[in-house]
Amino acid sequence: MPQLNRIFDYVDHWSRETPTAEAIVFEDRRLTYADFAEAVDAAAQSLLAMGVQPGDRVAMMAMACPEFLISFMAASKVGASWLCLNPKFNAREINYILSDCRPKVLITLDSYMGKSLADELARVDLNAAGVQQVLVLGQPWKETRSYQEATSKQLPEFQSALLQRAAQVDPQSDVLLMYTSGSTGQPKGVIQTHSSILENVRQQSKYFFASQSMRALLHFPINHVAADVEIGFATVYAGGALVMMDRFDPAATLEILGREKITMFGQIPAMFLMQAALPSFKDTDFSSLKVIVWGGAAAPISLLRGLKRISQATGAKLITGYGSTEACGFITYTSPSDDAESLTNGVGRAPENFELRIVDDQRKPLSTGQVGELAIRGPFLFKE
Structure with missing residues (x-):
């Protein structure tokens, strides 16, 4: 990806490099x-x-x-x-x-x-x-x-x-x-800068296999970091296409997955569970998926089994992690090779330049197995 300095630079860049490529799809509108x-x-x-x-x-x-x-x-x-x-x-x-x-x-x-x-x-x-x-x-x-x-x-x-x-x-x-x-x-x-957004998205793009062929589905409220950064701007950063829905609809999302050839599918576990309960779930065309991401809660083992079946049939990578608004999105990621235990009970590891530690209420580091608070440091953090 080009290393540009402001988020709007990516709109200008892709308009020059791939002017006819789809950027936004919403209902009957295609930009x-x-x-x-x-x-x-x-x-x-x-x-x-x-x-x-x-x-x-x-x-x-x-x-x-x-x-x-x-x-x-x-x-x-x-x-x-x-x-x-x-x-x-x-x-x-x-x-x-x-x-x-x-x-x-x-x-x-x-x-x-x-x-x-x-x-x-x-x-x-x-x-x-x-x-x-x-x-x-x-x-x-x-x-x-x-x-x-x-x-x-x-x-x-x-x-x-x-x-x-x-x-x-x-x-x-x-x-x-x-x-x-x-x-x-x-x-x-929570105030984010051009720089803090780009620092996080540059790391995320590596884990989510971002590319110009990326087609991401967005149905989160746009006052949420998932919509603004993790899916919204991250797709622009990659030069991909963002397929939008103005609200989450379990049946409609499944239909759009196949029709729009979605490659990046990110949701919270409750959304996946609602979709999996639909009769149309078993007939959904998941063939275009490259990566399936969830966050916000742990995925129950029953859901993970269903996602693994999709992964085995399509080759889509399964990824989860931990993030926050203050950190501008995910700050830990599991690996596609992680086992079921890691995907259901873990949140992965932080990228190399993301510093995380568990501390007590005096901000002193704790050892493995101790319960404390998560302290975070890095250029992706909010300004104030």
């Missing part, structure tokens, strides 16, 4: 890397026109869709950081996060699963939260604008300004803000 790069630049120029400055924040309230990755890359290209709120959040949760991170621009769906997000946002003091512009995916309402209209074409008067702004983006600058629930209090924002 090539040329389409993707053009949409990113149009959205980035729109952000410049709205006065977005380096260090500002752009928030989105949506689920997986092309605009998720387009707006994320566009914000990164103008030196801003991007974050997502789950459209299932209520007004209190929305108000807390917006007031805490104070984004200049909010991009939102007009509704989600029968809930009007206009009504939900009407109960939020957007002015007090610092929101200056609201762009709507769908039908805009009073004092908002259509996202599609605002970003549908490039703005010639901002093309030069975008080139200058992109050239000035520091790899150590903030680019992604994810809120994660701690053990106490309200969710806390």
Whole structure:
């Protein structure tokens, strides 16, 4: 993979190298890397026109869709950081996060699963939260604008300004803000930089066999590190194709696996179990799979047996590990050669430049077999 310094550099790179290759698939929409790069630049120029400055924040309230990755890359290209709120959040949760991170621009769906997000946002003091512009995916309402209209074409008067702004983006600058629930209090924002994301994804790409032929399925909420980094940006990094669903549907995912020739299939064990319980599971076309990944929980032995049967039939590698939002994804990985005991009760080992140790409450290292906390150090860690 090319060693580039900012995450948006990979969109530009693949648009030059493989412009006609598929980048994003969503329902009946198919974007090539040329389409993707053009949409990113149009959205980035729109952000410049709205006065977005380096260090500002752009928030989105949506689920997986092309605009998720387009707006994320566009914000990164103008030196801003991007974050997502789950459209299932209520007004209190929305108000807390917006007031805490104070984004200049909010991009939102007009509704989600029968809930009007206009009504939900009407109960939020957007002015007090610092929101200056609201762009709507769908039908805009009073004092908002259509996202599609605002970003549908490039703005010639901002093309030069975008080139200058992109050239000035520091790899150590903030680019992604994810809120994660701690053990106490309200969710806390975790800030990742271009550099920390790339440090993790470069290692992940080795374990997940990333390449330009990679076709990954994404159905996680986009306020989660799996969507933003481990599957979303990691696929762009590889120059592969990202097949998106706006929600997890056990039967639909199985159908998409075969139809879209998915090569990288990552989920939590509960999702695999729901799929395995379906009558259609035994008839699913798994032949394109190269790697099957799970995380977030241990896989029960019954599930592992089923995944091993798929692996034996297709040659797909089985991998699990441990990760966190603060570490920008996985920080340990099992090996494809690991036995059932390691895959069900272990999380593998850390890459060479990832430092992990088990410590006590005084931060002193513990020996094998002792229970403590996991201390992590490395260039992939969150900024603050």
